[in-house]
Amino acid sequence: MDTILKTYNLTRYFKNFTAVDNLNMTIEKGDIYGFLGENGAGKTTTIRMIMQLVKPSSGEIELFSQKSANSRYLLQKIGSIIEYPGFYPNLTAGENLEIHRRMMGIQGKNCIDEALKLVDIRDVKNKKVKEFSLGMKQRLGIARALLHHPEFLILDEPTNGLDPTGIKEIRELILELCHKQNITFLISSHILSEIQLMATKIGIIHRGSLLEEISYDELQKRNRHYINIKVNDDKKASFVLEEKLNIHDYIIWEKNNLRVYEKLQEISNINRILVSNNLSVEEICLKIDSLEDHFLRLTGGK
Ligand SMILES: Nc1ncnc2c1ncn2[C@@H]1O[C@H](COP(=O)(O)OP(=O)(O)OP(=O)(O)O)[C@@H](O)[C@H]1O
Ligand SMILES: [Mg+2]
Incomplete structure (x- = not known):
């Protein structure tokens, strides 16, 4: 499989602060890579290093299987939007793209209409950008990033x-561009539910470190099943689980809400023992961890 991006112990310090810490990420051709992390996790700094806007303190970046250091020509195969796309508000969408086309030295004006068509805003080509909604501006940003027919699109x-x-x-636009135009994506986000719906691979970054990189299929398989139990007294339930049922792989998720990860087939016996120890069991059922649970467990959040 073709590798589009690989980083080797990519690190960036700002004074004493480590914004990105020994990050190893791999993106294969055709991936929609969801780069997931809270505010300040290091997503934009990583993307800036990939785009050669910020110099790594240490480590290396490989783009299209070539070392990227000082190889600006590799960037010609990449389109990007980092943080918010900026435009000249008093110029039209078409004029904004024309400026970019000249700046990038792209031959022929056809690319402008093509890009506007790809993101489905060709009808507003002659409208001033100041009259655009945020969603239209995002589409225009993507059109601009697509102007030079990149293979790899980075959207922050x-x-x-x-x-x-x-x-x-x-989301639908990204999926369409991936499937129909064969574009590989790196998409950063702090919104799990959003990434979950489109990513083929997910990298979870937390305080500069990549905690996990996993294909979506693998994650689905690995997601743990558990028994969810709601009781009136979590401390007592915890005592009964350990002392009467010899269950130790469990957590108290919220007050009076427990998750048991072992002896799943013994659900009715667990219920019986809890009740016979004078606990009121409001709910007991088998569930599966969501990506959100997984993310929160990894990052130690609640
Ligand atoms: N130029 C800089 N100088 C000093 N610190 C910086 C600089 N750029 C980023 N940082 C710090 O590095 C950390 C990571 O920032 P970064 O912008 O990469 O996070 P992020 O994951 O993109 O967050 P967000 O979701 O808020 O966009 C933050 O603590 C930030 O304050
Ligand atoms: Mg950011």
């Missing part, structure tokens, strides 16, 4: 500030 929080309809539209 592309759905920031969009309403649910806008988010869905951008």
Whole structure:
């Protein structure tokens, strides 16, 4: 399989602060790579290093199987939007793209209409950008990033500030560009539910470190099944689980809400023993961890 991006112990310090810490990530051709992390986790800094806008303190970046250091020509195969796309508000969408086309030295004006068509805003080519909604600006940003026919598109929080309809539209656009135009994506986000719906691979970054990199299929398989138990007294339930049922692989998830990860087939026996020890069991059922649970467990959040 063709590797589009590989980083080797990529690290960036700002004074004494480590924004990105020995990060090893791999993106294969055709991936929609969801780069997931909270605010300040190091997503934008990583993307800036990939785009050669920030110099790594140490480590290496390989793009299209070639070392990227000082190889600006490799960037010609990449399109990107980092944080918010900026435009000249008093110029039209077409004029904004024309400026970019000349700046990038792209031959022929056809690419402008092509890109606007790809993101489905060709009808507003002659409209001033100041009259655009946020969602339209995001689409225009993607059109601009597509102008030079990149193989790899990097979008830093592309759905920031969009309403649910806008988010869905951008998601569908990304999926379409991936499938029909064969474009590989790196998409950063702090919104799990969004990434979950489109990513083929997920990298979880937390305080600069990549905690996990996993294909979506693998994650689905690995997600743990558990017995969810709601009781009136979690301390007592915990005592009964350990002392009467010899269950130790469990957590108290919320007050009076426990998750048992072992002896799943003994659900009715667990219920019986809890009740016979004077606990009131409000709910007991088999469940599966969501990506959100997985993410929270990894990052130690609640
Ligand atoms: N130029 C800089 N100087 C000093 N610190 C910086 C600089 N750029 C980033 N940082 C710090 O590095 C850390 C990571 O920032 P980064 O912008 O990469 O996070 P992020 O994951 O993109 O967050 P967000 O979701 O808020 O966009 C933050 O603590 C930030 O304050
Ligand atoms: Mg950021």
